[in-house]
Amino acid sequence: MNNKEKAFTAEQEQMARFAKALGHPVRIAILDLLASQACCYHGDMSEVIPVAKSTLSQHLSELKDAGLIQGTLTLPSIKYCINRENWNKARSMFTELFRDIEGNSYVCR
Amino acid sequence: MNNKEKAFTAEQEQMARFAKALGHPVRIAILDLLASQACCYHGDMSEVIPVAKSTLSQHLSELKDAGLIQGTLTLPSIKYCINRENWNKARSMFTELFRDIEGNSYVCR
DNA sequence: CATGTTGTTCGCAAAATTACGAATAATAAT
DNA sequence: ATTATTATTCGTAATTTTGCGAACAACATG
Numbered sequence: 540m541n542n543k544e545k546a547f548t549a550e551q552e553q554m555a556r557f558a559k560a561l562g563h564p565v566r567i568a569i570l571d572l573l574a575s576q577a578c579c580y581h582g583d584m585s586e587v588i589p590v591a592k593s594t595l596s597q598h599l600s601e602l603k604d605a606g607l608i609q610g611t612l613t614l615p616s617i618k619y620c621i622n623r624e625n626w627n628k629a630r631s632m633f634t635e636l637f638r639d640i641e642g643n644s645y646v647c648r
Numbered sequence: 649m650n651n652k653e654k655a656f657t658a659e660q661e662q663m664a665r666f667a668k669a670l671g672h673p674v675r676i677a678i679l680d681l682l683a684s685q686a687c688c689y690h691g692d693m694s695e696v697i698p699v700a701k702s703t704l705s706q707h708l709s710e711l712k713d714a715g716l717i718q719g720t721l722t723l724p725s726i727k728y729c730i731n732r733e734n735w736n737k738a739r740s741m742f743t744e745l746f747r748d749i750e751g752n753s754y755v756c757r
Numbered sequence: 758c759a760t761g762t763t764g765t766t767c768g769c770a771a772a773a774t775t776a777c778g779a780a781t782a783a784t785a786a787t
Numbered sequence: 788a789t790t791a792t793t794a795t796t797c798g799t800a801a802t803t804t805t806g807c808g809a810a811c812a813a814c815a816t817g
Contacts, residue, residue, distance in 0.1 A: 546698060547673040551680065555673045562668030563805085564656040567745075571660065574748035581764060589655060594806050596765055601804095615763055615814065621749055630746040636676075637739040639683035640730055672775085690794060703776050705795055710774095724785065724793055 560605035669714035
């Protein structure tokens with residue numbers, strides 16, 4: 540445990556960042572709503588997701604900061620939607636991780 | 649924002665739990681090691697991943713608590729490996745989320 | 758211009774996460 | 788029995804996350 544000079548790869552950092560953004564029920568609920576396209580507006584989400592508006596804003600910001608969603612001002616409201624580019628990036632990274640482990644021939648007993 | 653009686657679905661909670669477990673570079677590094685089957689032992693990981701042993705233990709515990717890995721005592725060390733059953737469950741849940749959003753015809757401008 | 762609507766930011770508090778070294782436990786080796 | 792090896796748990800501290808209501812900003816409406 541002496542060779543500690545090496546940190547994590549950019550891929551590992553990015554992967555963890557995406558996963559962390561997905562790591563809360565409110566944020567999964569937001570993405571579920573966006574997936575069902577039932578709505579894309581803050582106000583609509585606020586009626587369905589059981590948290591205060593300010594808390595919802597924070598979770599939306601975190602998804603935005605992670606790059607997974609984006610917001611467009613559509614007065615008088617704000618329309619949120621998936622950031623396709625980064626979402627695809629996340630999808631491929633998760634897929635790769637799952638594939639790598641799936642293809643792992645090592646089996647524990 | 650009055651209909652707050654409904655919490656999150658079990659699926660959403662489970663999804664968030666898996667994602668949260670993946671939400672740290674150390675834990676991604678652990679899984680990368682398990683994927684490469686380069687090693688499965690705490691001591692080996694400790695030489696590659698730049699954190700104190702006790703910290704590594706904590707991260708291993710979190711992956712264990714989330715059900716993603718399991719440890720088998722193989723004296724004098726401990727052999728860690730993927731929990732296939734739960735890993736497959738996680739994979740299918742992530743795949744589903746990505747598929748749902750991929751198939752979403754709603755496009756923002 | 759006063760009011761209402763929509764959503765963010767601020768201020769704060771509670772809880773969880775992250776990290777480390779020291780202490781501990783369990784087992785093997787001398 | 789003492790010592791060495793391996794990994795976890797304990798104790799502690801710093802940081803981050805989560806959550807809420809109040810205050811605020813931006814714009815539309817009466």
